[in-house]
Amino acid sequence: MGAISYGVSHAQESPFPAEEQSPISPDKKWAYIGGDAPKLVKVATSETEIDFFEQRNPGTAPAGEDPELLWAPDSKRFGFNYSPMHAHHMTFLSIAFYQLRGDKWVAVDSPADETKGPQLVQFGKGYLPKHFDPRHCAPEWDIMKLRKWSDATTAIVYAPCYGRTSGKLEAGFLFTLKFDAAGNWKIIKTHQMAKKELEEEQ
Template sequence: MTDHVSSSILKFTPEAKKSTFASGLAPERLAFDRSGNLFVTDTPSKVTRAEVKGSDSILKFTPDGKRSTLVSGLGHPGGLTFDDKGNLFVSIFVKEYSSYSILKFTPEGVKSSFATGLNGPVDMVFDRSGSLFMTDNRRDSILKFTPDGKKNTFATGISFYGLAFDAADNLFVSEYGGDLIFKFTPDGTQSTLVSDRVSPDKQWEYHLDADTPMIVKAGTRQSVLDVSEEMSGAGNAKIVWAPDSKRFAFNYSPIHAHHTTYEKVAFYQLRGDKWVALRSPANASERLQLAQLAKEGLPKSAYSPDADWSQDILKLRKWTDANTAILYAYAAWADGSRHRKETFLFTMKFDREGNWKIVKTHQMSDKQVEEKYNEP
């Protein structure tokens, strides 16, 4: 697996023992060929947020770890996949066309163009007949290329992301930035396989229609809570239901003026037949959200309105029961020339009316954060 934090590729044995396979990279996508060679997109341009300058490449690692470069000078390579003949297909941004294309590399390394004029390819996979399926994220569609290169639209209307086929040639697709997994049978019949949007009691559902988030009665479009004003410009919020379906939390990224990664959480509770907003754990002040919750353990600079922070994240990790929630908070800021970061877990208790209080505070060490991040 790729680890962006440590700029490395991690290897896990069947017994879940972890080791570092390669380091000093900006790895993004992985794919194995039939001989067990590992191919990796190395994308430093995405790390530095640079314009397309041809600084990215595709690396090859033999089973014994020997490294070589298959091709360099690329701009934002995306998906990697192999066909049954051992040809490697790579989706890539081509500056000359101002669009994405799919390149093809034979086992001997000969390069050719398979498709051009694409808009935002993310993932690619072949079915048993040799047709290539590709998620086009910017067009909210799945494209299908027949073995002779003919293109058509297989599905549309959803921001599709990852792709995988099972042994029966059913296609499974994840939603970009969401919590849905869709299933497509070989004849194209679509169904929703997994969704965290529906409440545990199956009575309520989080629905996003034309960027308008709302809570509806499950299986309908009957709105019972319109949160479009609160969530304006927040994109696809993540909903986390309480076990009894009487409360939920939204983890989302609101529009803000700060040059920082900013995420916050909002709580709602069912009162009678109406959903109402509860008091937020932190307000949109000029202070870090973490500084509003942590009573001790933070340096004075975290409480300063002049703190130059780069990350200010507050979100619900999980509900442990109907009245208890675990809140995650992370902040990174500059204290003069010194960069600081802190991670906390807060245990929240709710009463019948939805009032809450923090009953436990846990400051996580760097080791705990790393172990949690890298756990298989």
């Protein structure tokens, strides 16, 4: 089998820094291949380690929201932003987290695995400002995305709230997740985005 060439398209400007867009892991051992059949392969052998279509059965993503993989800087964890299967009238985006154990990648606790109903309602329980009620958010816009890794064990997750009647972005939150050695995480900080920050999201 010939060597696979991995490249990054710059045709569409990304909101994330270039180093977090790279399909190659920081240690150069793993590569993410997108497209209709997204997968993770071992660079040395080109063998498929994770078939995301098989494991996650992603649905149709909205325009400009193709699945993406963001690496932790030590190459021991990554988050996979994707659109799980959902009703056609919804916009549903979530995250699957994976951790390297030995030489195998295993799925660890992820928001979409735990939530029943809108992710912000369940995920933010006990971590949202008292004056904010996530049940006022439009349920047909159920979005949670990994924004970046600030270090090897700390992930920043973005969750917007669109108004039920206006359909406009009315609030947004950045959750800081801290992972332990076993891959378990907990929310250690919640930041409600300011109006200027929200304007930059639109």
